[in-house]
Amino acid sequence: MAKDTWIGDIRAGQHDGAEVELKGWVHRSRGSNKIRFVVLRDSTGTLQCVVKRDAVGDEQFEAMKEALIESSVIVHGTVQATDREHGHEVQVSSLTIVGPVNPDRPFPITESAMEQADGGETEFLLDNRHLYLRTGRMTTMLKIRSTVFGAIHSYFRDLDFTEYQAPNFVAGAVEGGSTLFEVPYFGRKAYLTQSWQLYAEAAMPALERLYTIAPSFRAEKSRTRRHLTEFWHAEMEMAWSSNDDIMGHGEGVVRHIARSLLDENEAELSSIGRDLDLVANYADNPYPRMRYDEAVETLQGMGVEIEWGQDLDYSKEKVLTADFDVPHFLTHYPRVAKPFYHRPDPDDPKYVLCHDLLAPEGYGEIIGGGERTWSESEILERIDEEGNDREAYEFYVDIRRYGGVPHGGFGMGIDRVCTWLTGSDHIREVIPFPRDSRRVTP
RNA sequence: GCCGACAUAGCUUAGUUGGUGGAGCGGUGGACUGUUAAUCCACAGGUCGCAGGUUCGAGUCCUGCUGUCGGCGCCA
Known part of the structure; x- marks a missing residue:
């Protein structure tokens, strides 16, 4: 159960080309109905994971598509050094949604809320401090x-x-x-x-x-x-x-x-x-x-x-x-x-x-x-x-x-x-x- | 304790001299095989903080209340 692969280490180049099991939370998710780009977050940083329908199958692909921001997930895949923004990404071979997020109560903190607070800590951010x-x-x-x-x-x-x-x-x-x-x-x-x-x-x-x-x-x-x-x-x-x-x-x-x-x-x-x-x-x-x-x-x-x-x-x-x-x-x-x-x-x-x-x-x-x-x-x-x-x-x-x-x-x-x-x-x-x-x- | 502001959708907000409350994000449904706050189409979502008052008509003007924020004093 213990986690042994950390995003910070991947971004530092310690796992290039390796098969890894990565545990974290969905930070951002976007893409089409054939490929999704899931930015995963853990305590050490964020990393883009590439999820292709062909690679993970319909069931897991649909599950990933439905996983909202802050859903917890475990992905397996191969670390790849790239020229793209994050420097490294994971080509996902399989994934599990561990803890989903209810669409009726999605993660409420938006970029605009944080920008507006500008460190001033709005009432909303204080009320939702745990998030x-x-x-x-x-x-x-x-x-x-x-x-x-x-x-x-x-x-x-x-x-x-x-x-x-x-x-x-x-x-x-x-x-x-x-x-x-x-x-x-x-x-x-x-x-x-x-x-x-x-x-x-x-x-x-x-x-x-x-x-x-x-x-x-x-x-x-x-x-x-x-x-x-x-x-x-x-x-x-x-x-x-x-x-x-x-x-x-x-x-x-x-x-x-x-x-x-x-x-x-x-x-x-x-x-x-x-x-x-x-x-x-x-x-x-x-x-x-x-x-x-x-x-x-x-x-x-x-x-x-x-x-x-x-x-x-x-x-x-x-x-x-x-x-x-x-x-x-x-x-x-x-x-x-x-x-x-x-x-x-x-x-x-x-x-x-x-x-x-x-x-x-x-x-x-x-x-x-x-x-x-x-x-x-x-x-x-x-x-x-x-x-x-x-x-x-x-x-x-x-x-x-x-x-x-x-x-x-x-x-x-x-x-x-x-x-x-x-x-x-x-x-x-x-x-x-x-x-x-x-x-x-x- | 004192002074000053503010309160509109889940969030961030626009709303003109009082005349049928808009947008972005987020959510839902759909399109899309390399996106970077992805994009495009559609839909849902509002007791305009609460209670009174003025008015033909109040998100808008007035009073009170509640809540929040900022400043002072005091300190670390």
Whole structure:
């Protein structure tokens, strides 16, 4: 039963002249009542199969004629190298329709629907997501996405980081003010996690260097092309490290992702129209670091209305990054603009030792991180300062009572990185079943 | 939470100052032995999102509702 012949291999010339058994789905079918050209699709590509009535007999020929788009079929035939469009085709000797498609409900996704969506993902394509995944564009995105996940794992594992899992049911918030998804929990309230960070800090004295790839949940009613309510979060935490050390790894992992895409998915990137030189730029060049104050001065110099102490919102990030040709780090935000766990700068406690990584081309923030407040007295002071409940963070504070050390980490929005590196118009383009404030189905 | 758009066949859409809703794709039937979004002929397919209102007459104008999309804020 197992499949052993793949369209990608045939197109690479590995089966020229050979008899093959090919399993796949009908992508297109056309022809006359004596000869049909069936473009077959599998996970590795498409290939034209030539079905002649004389070769397969009336019964199989009629069956093929009736097989609609996305019918699953097994064909036997001979691989032939040709000068025609696909380079290779299969001369079919026999075929079986495995799973037919009902003509009352034909495959509903048309070229015009996809062109019109232009990556914008119409309601129809979102409703029929299980079928949209089969289209070339979505299949390509899923392959690129897989490379990105693999690259994150290989970056951290090659540097002896340990992969570590935090709970997804939690009792309290990480981000001050962010909205949590509340779930019933045996008569109590629990929440879906927004970040593994607090639990990562708990394991930091044990593992010293740790990372995770996990979903995070935020109940924000955001209506933008860069937000999901469930997104994939790559996070790392490291003992004995400074803000600069952490940024080094943020830059390292992003450049490694860009390099991996060039090494493994050049054809896929080209097929969705991505400029490879841009991606190479992101892989090969260092990412500059700029202090918050500098950014504010730059913006003020450009005539943007901004006061010191304000967080930089997306519209300001966009103005700031307009001329950037690689991602830039923004560091040393005002203490008042950031949550309690950021460590105040010992040289000037008006600031915290933190960083955001801003992607170019207007894609916005892809990483947020920095040093953590690590002494008991300082963390209590910061919790009180923000009016948080000490009790809710008891275990978090307790970590610091047993050999606290300087440490830090970051969180990276993997879906945002995928959106940016593929040059996509919308974060929904790079995840199979996107979740936002208005959609949990299919 | 705030602001702004949109809703016509399975899909993508046209529809002029209000006057009998068209097309392409897809489907069905037929023709065709080398097609590349194949081509050609024919047929089927519509509560114009829902509910009211104005009018002799509403897909078109007005009100409300629902849904969807985009932007802001917040963030990754």
